[in-house]
Amino acid sequence: MNQASFRRFDESRLDEWQLIDARFRDYQADAPRRVLEHLHRLAGDHHGYPVDRFEHCLQTATRALRDGADAEMVVCALLHDIGDDLAPANHAEIAAGILEPFIDPLNAWMIRHHELFQGYHYRHFFGQDRHAREQFRDHPAYARTVRFCDHWDQASFDPDYDTLPLEHFVPMVERVLGRPPFGGLPDPIEENEPQ
Numbered sequence: 001m002n003q004a005s006f007r008r009f010d011e012s013r014l015d016e017w018q019l020i021d022a023r024f025r026d027y028q029a030d031a032p033r034r035v036l037e038h039l040h041r042l043a044g045d046h047h048g049y050p051v052d053r054f055e056h057c058l059q060t061a062t063r064a065l066r067d068g069a070d071a072e073m074v075v076c077a078l079l080h081d082i083g084d085d086l087a088p089a090n091h092a093e094i095a096a097g098i099l100e101p102f103i104d105p106l107n108a109w110m111i112r113h114h115e116l117f118q119g120y121h122y123r124h125f126f127g128q129d130r131h132a133r134e135q136f137r138d139h140p141a142y143a144r145t146v147r148f149c150d151h152w153d154q155a156s157f158d159p160d161y162d163t164l165p166l167e168h169f170v171p172m173v174e175r176v177l178g179r180p181p182f183g184g185l186p187d188p189i190e191e192n193e194p195q
Contacts (some may be wrong), residue, residue, distance in 0.1 A: 002020070014190065078173065109141040
């Protein structure tokens, strides 16, 4: 059997779900390659910034690595703006959604909120409250998000910075995105009766 034959889930059989599960696991294992392929779409996209979005992501990851961040944090730094291509107005949510199954929940929160936190450095130019991040001061991820934004993200628009190439980060991305999502996937069970 190459593919399932059901037309509705309530017509499906266990052997079909076993096939789908095996294909899904193969597809999931290939996620790091597809994510990195998508990251390349940010190359050449300057939006008026001094460096393109791809260089910005590489530079943010390089700064995090050189500052002693662990592999998970470096991968967060590398992928934090990956959503810019698909959802510029909500890019942080896209990046957090990609990373969330594989990372610490506090790091997912950090990525989800980095745009607001980084606004400390520019929101006042738009007549907005640059201190908006203070509403989260008591959140357990507040300090790491401030560090991420203040030390790495907002500082990574330097065209003269000695940025590491993407190849340097590929093994880290493969390790982090190669983790079992959400701690592990369920296996199909022999009993297929509804519970």
